[in-house]
Amino acid sequence: MSGLSMARAKRIVGLGGTFRQASSSERIVRAVLADCAALGAQTIMFDGPALARLPHFNPENPTRTDAESALVEAVRDCDGIVIGSPGYHGGYSGLVKNAVDLLEDLRADARVYFDGRPVGLVVTAAGWQACGTTLSAMRDVVHAMRGWPTPVGVAVNSVEQRPFGPDGALTDDGVARAVRAQAQQIMAFAMAAVPAENVA
Template sequence: MKIVGIGGTLRDGSSTERLVAAVLDACASMGAQTQMFGGSALKALPHFNPESAERTTGERALVDAVREADAVVIGSPGYHGGVSGLVKNAIDLLEDLARDAHPYFDGRPVGLVVSAAGWQATGVTLAALRGITHAMRGWPTPLGIAVNTVAQKPFAADGSLADPEIAAAVAMQARQIMQFAKGAA
């Protein structure tokens, strides 16, 4: 079972990136092979150009990883109530999967994670990611993770999950991803 994570910001180790990584770690603890495309990988991607057949090494790596994945986890910060441009650019690149036997996220579970400095931005951004996932023929997990980084303190000083409710949500989303991916295989 292969699960690919996509998410983060221009700042390495952002809350969003660490939350996606936490879901991947939980999936790995259940036997999944995981691969993360965090902030560093995403900021190296050029702006998506659907008319160009040329792809960079980073673009090919992301597309090929998602093509081979049994499930995907996508995380975005809630910037002004929407998906960040960095994450949206990576998602747009997956247009390269349009003509595959299983296009886009077809038949695959997609875990969604949002972090923002307020509840309104988390909800609106999570809804946007759900819409994107449906448009790309994926199955968003029933549980989407929304973290308000002002009201909640998700991480301990050592980087581990500190908030028990967030840790429980991460574990539940990982179980949903694994159960659905096994059933779809």
């Protein structure tokens, strides 16, 4: 992986979290982005409060707010994505789903939806069963949107794990290893991806 930092910068977009600033899922997405940045990526984060400013997605209304356009354009131009959500009743949150639904705007692009891009997934939930079902649900959505979910998904069981120290730093070694591995997989895939315009 040492050669990754020598390659041209890739753009990695993070989105997710909750209405609360600096939620656990948001902080872990940011940790993945930080590891991607350490490998040479340019990163941008759309956190929970930013996603909360998006109106409910309405496919019948083509008008987009500045906040909606910013998210769509960032994903349109990116080389990889990190999506984080809390687990709610075995699935991912409505806040994150609304943002992902907005990416229907990419349906007519040459590189439709997430096509040809790695997608790292982050879940925080109360229990391992909720972690597993939420991660599985998110993988299904990424597949439906033609993306490549990384083999490593980051799941944090909030009942058993406290991944952050008092200063907000990631202190759980297991979670830190998963974060690092996911970032490496995102960057390796992004480096190897063939641009859509070069595909016959």
